[in-house]
Amino acid sequence: MPAFRVAIIGGGSIADTNHIPALKACSDQVEIVAVCSRDQTKARALADKHAIPHAFADADAMYRACQPNLVVICTPNKFHYPYTRQALSWGCHVFCEKPPALTAQEARDMAELATEKGLVLGYNFQLRQTPEWQLLMRCKAEGRLGAIYHIKANFLRRRGIPGWGYFTNREMQGGGALMDLGVHVLDLALMAFDYELPDRVVGNTYDFIGKAGGKGLKGAWNPDTFEVEDAGMAYLSFPNKASIMLSATFALNNQVDVDRNLEVFGSQGGVQLFPFVLHTEVAGELADITFPYLDEVDIQLKNTVAFLDACAGKPSTICTGEQGARLMTVIDAIYASAQGGTGL
Known part of the structure; x- marks a missing residue:
């Protein structure tokens, strides 16, 4: 049974x-x-x-x-x-x-x-379960990156305001691009810093495109009921002077339709996550190492298995309740800063 x-x-x-x-x-x-x-x-x-x-x-x-x-x-x-x-x-x-x-x-x-x-x-x-993220964690554990001191975390859509559901309703969703997209890459960035909390947060949010209305790659939306941010940007600074630059957009006047990525910078090496490239030195020469044979995996299935493992008392890579509370502490601080508060 x-x-x-x-x-x-x-x-x-x-x-x-x-x-x-x-x-x-x-x-x-x-x-x-x-x-x-x-x-x-x-x-x-x-x-x-x-x-x-x-x-x-x-x-x-x-x-x-x-x-x-x-x-x-x-x-x-x-x-x-x-x-x-x-x-x-x-x-x-x-x-x-x-x-x-x-x-x-x-x-x-x-x-x-x-x-x-x-x-x-x-x-x-689920992005925790991508082969690219698992490889980054192994590179970190093996010391290939040295001390990680800066991360650029982006989840950008050019015109990706959802034209359905509650995505533009503040009461139902609590926010826009940061809550729907930014949390994915923020989770990874905080994991790279062992989920320590920043001591300074500066954030800004925007709604120029959302309030103007129009039709995008995910349908048309009603500008009269657009209540959330279509773009959110933040700078997080940590007690050891490490930093994260977070950008999340439903709509942005940039070139590509979707840009979801992390760039991780360490004292010994750096990583672009998707596709995975390790920026390092080999035999005294600069080198960019690619990994063309990473497996394709069902990241939802892997994350479900990780949760079941946690329930069974096994080691797990699932995002925990404690990590979720810390992540939301950062999101709250970004919104507070954007509204003129002090953040953390």
């Missing part, structure tokens, strides 16, 4: 195309017992599509009837916090979509409750 009885909360495309297929690939460990959505029809349709036996619009009713011990949360950002607290209170491990929450205080509260209950809380930052 599988060790985990899994319930899915949220009936949208992330559950449909990412989480449910990955969980089904782990059928030796997992049985998906229910789907819950605020829209009963949506929950039933998703359950039927994937041959999941039960569908609910009320989460408490689902817990009583199906007794899951692991919950995957795929809702809009606003509901990460209440559904995570509810699941933890019912004694379930929680695998939550990114970003962790709307605020650092919510993320901290979730992490503390998971610790109090002796349960695992993890977040779905």
